[in-house]
Amino acid sequence: MTYYLVIFAAGFAGSFHCIGMCGGFACALGHDPRGRTATVERHLLYNAGRLTTYCFLGGIAGALGAVLCTSRGIEVPVLNGPLDTAQRFLAIAAGLLMIAMALQFFGLLQGFHRVAVGFGGSTLAVSLRSLLKSPSPAAPVAFGVFNGFLPCPLVYAFAAQAASTAGALPGFLVMLSFGLGTFPAMLMMGGVGRMLAPAWRQRGVWLAGSFILVLGLITLSRGVLPFAAHVHALPWGPG
Amino acid sequence: MTERGDNLCSHCLLPIGLRAMQRTVNGEDCAFCCYGCCIAFQVKHGKSEEWEAAWLLIRLGVGAFLTMNIMLISLVLYAGTFSGADAWLLPWIHLLLWIFATPALVILGEPYLRETWSHAAQGRVTSSALVVLGVGAAYAYSIFATIEGSEQVYFDTATMVLMLFTIGSYIEAAGRAKAARDLEPLLAAESECATVVDEGTESRRPVRDIGAGMLVRVKPGERVPVDGVVIEGLSHTDEAVITGESRQVAKRVGSAVIAGSINLDGPLLIQSSGAGSATRWAQICRSVRDALSRRSPIQRIADRVVGVSVPFVLILGGLTVAYWAQLMPFDQALLVGLAVLVVACPCAVGLAAPLATSLGIGRLARCGCLVRDPGTLEALARTRLLAFDKTGTLTSGRSRIVGIESDGAGTDEVLARAAGLERHSEHGLAQAIIMAAAARGLEPVVTSDVRAVPGRGILGNADGQPMAAGNSALMGDLGWSLAPALRERARSLEASGHSVIYVGWAGRVHAVLSLDDTPLPEAHSMIEALRSLGLHVTLLTGDLAPAARRVAAVIGIEDMQACLSPETKRAALDQYRPSYEVVAMVGDGLNDGPVLADADVGIAVGSATDLARETASLVLPPGGLWMLPWVIAVARKVRRTILTNLLWAFGYNLVALTLAALGVLQPVLAAAVMASSSLLLIINSLQLSRLPDPALSVIPERPLSAEPDSVSRGLGMPVMAGPAIERS
Numbered sequence: 015m016t017y018y019l020v021i022f023a024a025g026f027a028g029s030f031h032c033i034g035m036c037g038g039f040a041c042a043l044g045h046d047p048r049g050r051t052a053t054v055e056r057h058l059l060y061n062a063g064r065l066t067t068y069c070f071l072g073g074i075a076g077a078l079g080a081v082l083c084t085s086r087g088i089e090v091p092v093l094n095g096p097l098d099t100a101q102r103f104l105a106i107a108a109g110l111l112m113i114a115m116a117l118q119f120f121g122l123l124q125g126f127h128r129v130a131v132g133f134g135g136s137t138l139a140v141s142l143r144s145l146l147k148s149p150s151p152a153a154p155v156a157f158g159v160f161n162g163f164l165p166c167p168l169v170y171a172f173a174a175q176a177a178s179t180a181g182a183l184p185g186f187l188v189m190l191s192f193g194l195g196t197f198p199a200m201l202m203m204g205g206v207g208r209m210l211a212p213a214w215r216q217r218g219v220w221l222a223g224s225f226i227l228v229l230g231l232i233t234l235s236r237g238v239l240p241f242a243a244h245v246h247a248l249p250w251g252p253g
Numbered sequence: 254m255t256e257r258g259d260n261l262c263s264h265c266l267l268p269i270g271l272r273a274m275q276r277t278v279n280g281e282d283c284a285f286c287c288y289g290c291c292i293a294f295q296v297k298h299g300k301s302e303e304w305e306a307a308w309l310l311i312r313l314g315v316g317a318f319l320t321m322n323i324m325l326i327s328l329v330l331y332a333g334t335f336s337g338a339d340a341w342l343l344p345w346i347h348l349l350l351w352i353f354a355t356p357a358l359v360i361l362g363e364p365y366l367r368e369t370w371s372h373a374a375q376g377r378v379t380s381s382a383l384v385v386l387g388v389g390a391a392y393a394y395s396i397f398a399t400i401e402g403s404e405q406v407y408f409d410t411a412t413m414v415l416m417l418f419t420i421g422s423y424i425e426a427a428g429r430a431k432a433a434r435d436l437e438p439l440l441a442a443e444s445e446c447a448t449v450v451d452e453g454t455e456s457r458r459p460v461r462d463i464g465a466g467m468l469v470r471v472k473p474g475e476r477v478p479v480d481g482v483v484i485e486g487l488s489h490t491d492e493a494v495i496t497g498e499s500r501q502v503a504k505r506v507g508s509a510v511i512a513g514s515i516n517l518d519g520p521l522l523i524q525s526s527g528a529g530s531a532t533r534w535a536q537i538c539r540s541v542r543d544a545l546s547r548r549s550p551i552q553r554i555a556d557r558v559v560g561v562s563v564p565f566v567l568i569l570g571g572l573t574v575a576y577w578a579q580l581m582p583f584d585q586a587l588l589v590g591l592a593v594l595v596v597a598c599p600c601a602v603g604l605a606a607p608l609a610t611s612l613g614i615g616r617l618a619r620c621g622c623l624v625r626d627p628g629t630l631e632a633l634a635r636t637r638l639l640a641f642d643k644t645g646t647l648t649s650g651r652s653r654i655v656g657i658e659s660d661g662a663g664t665d666e667v668l669a670r671a672a673g674l675e676r677h678s679e680h681g682l683a684q685a686i687i688m689a690a691a692a693r694g695l696e697p698v699v700t701s702d703v704r705a706v707p708g709r710g711i712l713g714n715a716d717g718q719p720m721a722a723g724n725s726a727l728m729g730d731l732g733w734s735l736a737p738a739l740r741e742r743a744r745s746l747e748a749s750g751h752s753v754i755y756v757g758w759a760g761r762v763h764a765v766l767s768l769d770d771t772p773l774p775e776a777h778s779m780i781e782a783l784r785s786l787g788l789h790v791t792l793l794t795g796d797l798a799p800a801a802r803r804v805a806a807v808i809g810i811e812d813m814q815a816c817l818s819p820e821t822k823r824a825a826l827d828q829y830r831p832s833y834e835v836v837a838m839v840g841d842g843l844n845d846g847p848v849l850a851d852a853d854v855g856i857a858v859g860s861a862t863d864l865a866r867e868t869a870s871l872v873l874p875p876g877g878l879w880m881l882p883w884v885i886a887v888a889r890k891v892r893r894t895i896l897t898n899l900l901w902a903f904g905y906n907l908v909a910l911t912l913a914a915l916g917v918l919q920p921v922l923a924a925a926v927m928a929s930s931s932l933l934l935i936i937n938s939l940q941l942s943r944l945p946d947p948a949l950s951v952i953p954e955r956p957l958s959a960e961p962d963s964v965s966r967g968l969g970m971p972v973m974a975g976p977a978i979e980r981s
Contacts, residue, residue, distance in 0.1 A: 073325060
């Protein structure tokens with residue numbers, strides 16, 4: 015449980031990063047002319063769509079991790095640890111990816127950032143504008159769903175974490191915790207607009223970066239350390 | 254706003270075919286070849302104010318939302334969360350899934366259902382019927398299971414299969430449009446807008462509204478919309494689309510520019526010299542549009558196979574369910590049947606040919622080579638014999654002086670005197686003499702009392718002496734003497750097919766000029782290149798045998814037939830059919846019209862009107878004979894791509910179908926497999942857009958000197974740019 019709380023906290027801190035891009039969308043979704051309840055409903059629908067996509071990505075990533083691990087589930091006899099080789103490789107790859115994403119939050123590895131974000135995102139974002147203006151009550155859900163697929167280093171980092179759990183269900187739970195973590199900030203953005211000072215936003219981004227960095231290091235250590243058992247015994251071992 | 258052919262998909266520019274979908278986007282009527290193109294076009298071009306584009310996205314978004322939630326709930330179910338103590342919740346969870354799945358199915362399945370319905374009304378069963386039937390069966394069974402309270406429901410499979418089909422067709426359509434983006438400028442020539450400058454104000458007008466004398470501004474990077482003359486500016490242009498050669502041509506004030514060429518580096522102001530829709534560029538675009546909307550023989554066969562395969566797959570699906578139902582629970586047998594139906598969807602087979610042919614036609618058109626229809630490319634790829642016409646095809650079609658035999662008089666004197674007479678003549682051969690004199694810097698001798706003798710030659714006076722140039726009959730009439738050696742030489746020249754002009758003055762014939770049509774400089778290397786492609790080359794000409802033999806020897810053709818009338822040319826070509834099956838004829842389209850039309854592939858050089866008259870099915874740009882080996886290589890590449898596509902599509906389907914029938918392939922995986930097979934075909938076809946340009950090394954530098962060389966020194970190069978003599 016602690017593990018998922020940590021992910022939730024990381025998502026919460028990371029959501030200050032979201033304000034940059036997705037917050038813009040949330041603002042654009044704006045106020046409903048029919049009043050406060052309608053506005054809240056609009057933003058809940060939007061976030062529900064976003065959350066669904068995240069969970070789905072988590073489930074898929076976890077399932078992929080599981081496929082990778084079970085298809086060549088060779089135990090390493092020397093180490094005799096609880097992790098087989100495939101799972102170790104997965105942990106190393108996911109850990110490195112998370113560390114790379116975390117470094118971006120501190121303004122490092124900008125080239126990597128362009129690769130991660132430039133992947134067809136702009137076309138999708140442009141075509142989605144029509145949804146923001148649509149009066150249909152279903153439009154925010156659809157918008158949220160597509161929004162979830164927009165390239166974002168934060169989502170990639172947690173999808174990598176989800177994959178490293180090597181199971182569809184834990185992967186889904188990782189992304190669910192993360193997605194729920196981003197709820198407060200995004201709802202706030204929609205309701206209150208730009209209340210946060212830029213300085214606070216920057217602090218939030220650094221905090222998110224630190225969370226992801228720590229999570230990445232732990233994931234990496236699961237793959238690298240010879241006695242992985244003791245890391246697994248930490249409060250935040252999945253499952 | 255672009256205007257396209259009526260039969261082409263608004264999005265991917267492929268022929269629409271039988272699965273047409275009509276929609277109104279941004280207030281315009283659009284037609285699409287499939288559901289994927291319909292989505293992709295609206296996502297890409299739908300304006301944000303337009304309700305329909307947004308509505309489509311909303312539907313897809315909500316469909317995805319419901320499907321993903323169904324997936325997630327099912328995930329929790331499969332993890333065994335509701336077993337044991339929580340088992341009482343299970344029916345309620347199933348009910349929830351049912352509630353989610355119903356709108357998802359309606360939203361995502363509606364286009365497939367509608368297509369199936371409209372086709373069924375026409376008495377046809379198409380691939381969408383497979384999807385509808387498979388998904389419908391899974392849904393119906395799941396409802397039954399929910400009501401009955403059984404443990405397993407398959408709402409997730411039903412919705413996920415639909416979702417994957419929708420996403421797959423969208424990605425496929427986007428890929429196809431990417432592949433076809435090179436075709437876009439070719440189809441938009443006349444409806445494209447040009448910047449017209451009128452009394453200092455600039456306005457954007459469609460090219461077809463531009464008339465002669467209008468001023469047009471062309472920015473760097475833009476395509477020159479009309480033929481005209483540069484009034485202002487300095488730049489380079491690339492005229493590959495007209496001449497086939499991709500290279501920079503410098504343009505300054507007074508230079509002529511051709512419509513369709515690309516302005517590379519400086520702004521130009523152009524005065525149009527004709528109507529915007531009368532340029533060769535506009536003609537190219539019209540012919541490409543025509544060609545794209547026709548179907549090739551391979552495509553017709555593939556379509557027929559698809560039509561037959563759908564009922565076959567339905568039966569196979571039924572048999573699979575019946576077989577597995579005896580060995581396992583009915584619901585699992587049903588899933589195996591669903592996988593069979595989903596994986597056998599023959600979308601890839603239908604895609605194998607049109608994309609490859611469209612890309613091939615576009616690739617050729619961008620180098621100025623026009624193809625009448627996709628069938629031409631196929632025939633050209635299978636051609637094993639190429640027959641050439643001589644005059645105007647392998648030769649320049651214009652006479653030039655190839656030798657001067659004189660009886661003591663200097664070459665320069667002979668030429669200066671002959672030019673002095675011939676510049677008063679209208680006769681075609683006269684031009685050759687004037688050009689030869691001019692090229693050597695000779696001043697024509699001043700002549701007076703010039704008189705033409707029809708059918709004989711021309712007479713005049715210079716420096717008080719009578720002077721004459723003409724045939725032997727003229728010299729006979731005048732009674733002028735001719736040295737026996739010169740007479741003998743002239744006879745042998747005439748016997749070998751040369752045109753001979755006697756030049757005399759002061760009562761005696763002083764010299765004999767021999768004139769001949771010369772082979773194109775690129776002819777020899779082109780024939781070599783064709784041979785290396787494994788083609789047999791032959792010469793069919795109406796000329797005399799000696800002239801034909803001489804040209805054939807120079808360009809390296811061994812097989813030839815001379816003295817043929819257009820009718821006997823056809824007969825000669827027919828003689829080759831039994832041993833070479835597919836034969837092509839290369840001619841000039843004017844005299845060889847019937848032969849070109851009769852050949853499997855009629856190739857004309859230079860005149861695009863032949864395409865419209867249906868005499869030729871392939872037209873090379875003027876002076877573009879050197880591109881022929883490249884064109885054949887492209888046609889072969891297209892054919893090879895189509896064949897590998899078909900092989901791949903059938904092989905993939907067959908393997909996947911077997912796996913599905915054996916129960917190895919999950920329905921959801923089968924849907925993913927299906928989408929990826931089409932993508933692989935697109936990737937395979939995409940290599941056609943990366944074909945290299947025709948090799949420029951084939952054309953030798955054209956020499957600028959006009960030294961008339963003697964016959965013994967071989968045949969020279971054509972030097973005249975002015976009016977020439979058509980001799981065929």
